[in-house]
Amino acid sequence: MIDPSATVHPTAIVDSRAQIGAEVSIGPYSLIGPDVVIGARTRIAGHVVIEGHTSLGNDNSVYQFASLGSAPQDMKYAGEPTRLEIGSHNLIREFCSLNTGTVQDAGATRIGDHNWIMAYVHVAHDCQIGNRVILANNSQLAGHVHVGDHVVMGAFTGVHQFVHIGAHCMSGGGTMLRQDVPPFVMAEGNPASARGINSEGLRRRGFDAEAISAVRAAYRTLYRSGLTLAEARAALEKAALETPVLVPLVAFLAQSTRGIVR
Numbered sequence: 001m002i003d004p005s006a007t008v009h010p011t012a013i014v015d016s017r018a019q020i021g022a023e024v025s026i027g028p029y030s031l032i033g034p035d036v037v038i039g040a041r042t043r044i045a046g047h048v049v050i051e052g053h054t055s056l057g058n059d060n061s062v063y064q065f066a067s068l069g070s071a072p073q074d075m076k077y078a079g080e081p082t083r084l085e086i087g088s089h090n091l092i093r094e095f096c097s098l099n100t101g102t103v104q105d106a107g108a109t110r111i112g113d114h115n116w117i118m119a120y121v122h123v124a125h126d127c128q129i130g131n132r133v134i135l136a137n138n139s140q141l142a143g144h145v146h147v148g149d150h151v152v153m154g155a156f157t158g159v160h161q162f163v164h165i166g167a168h169c170m171s172g173g174g175t176m177l178r179q180d181v182p183p184f185v186m187a188e189g190n191p192a193s194a195r196g197i198n199s200e201g202l203r204r205r206g207f208d209a210e211a212i213s214a215v216r217a218a219y220r221t222l223y224r225s226g227l228t229l230a231e232a233r234a235a236l237e238k239a240a241l242e243t244p245v246l247v248p249l250v251a252f253l254a255q256s257t258r259g260i261v262r
Contacts, residue, residue, distance in 0.1 A: 057088030072125030
């Protein structure tokens, strides 16, 4: 069903079973499949393909030649009706490819709200992307990757499957991430190594000087103290009892299964 206020170019092909919201615009030669839901005021440019069980929230912008909801590039995939779920206020630039999930994981690839996904980015099956994330040009996320809120990934960053990246992290251009990156940490290189905390990003997001100082001290405990990872975790758990800003860091380290960039 297409809302009467939507604008669909005559050359676009929109399946009659797709759900197209109010004031949506769909550009020339775009293809919208039967199980697609597009929320209000979302702009779909020309030559975009949206297929599979894919939903987009409100006020998204999808640029030309993007491919959303295609089958996962996973040899185990056997045609199961898995999903791609995209929130609201996202910008998805040219030639991006975002795949659906697999039944071996959550069954869905999920993108949150207010994200900037720049040209040629690939988000593979079962990735879970938070809110206000920036994926710069040619960032490549393998399957099952988790990315926390406010992460900034530099151009040509590559992320190995199952890697988790904590909130407020930043990667330098050309970085290869094969292990988890704890919250607040900047990583760079191939293989990646920690380069400090994302202090400027924290300031921009309203963290005060005391909180940033606590994060910096936690970084020194984790990376500069000479402690083993287990010893550093124990010290940080104790510090977090009096410093709430460290609670997400402690929780992340407790759940990490791939080891951390160190």
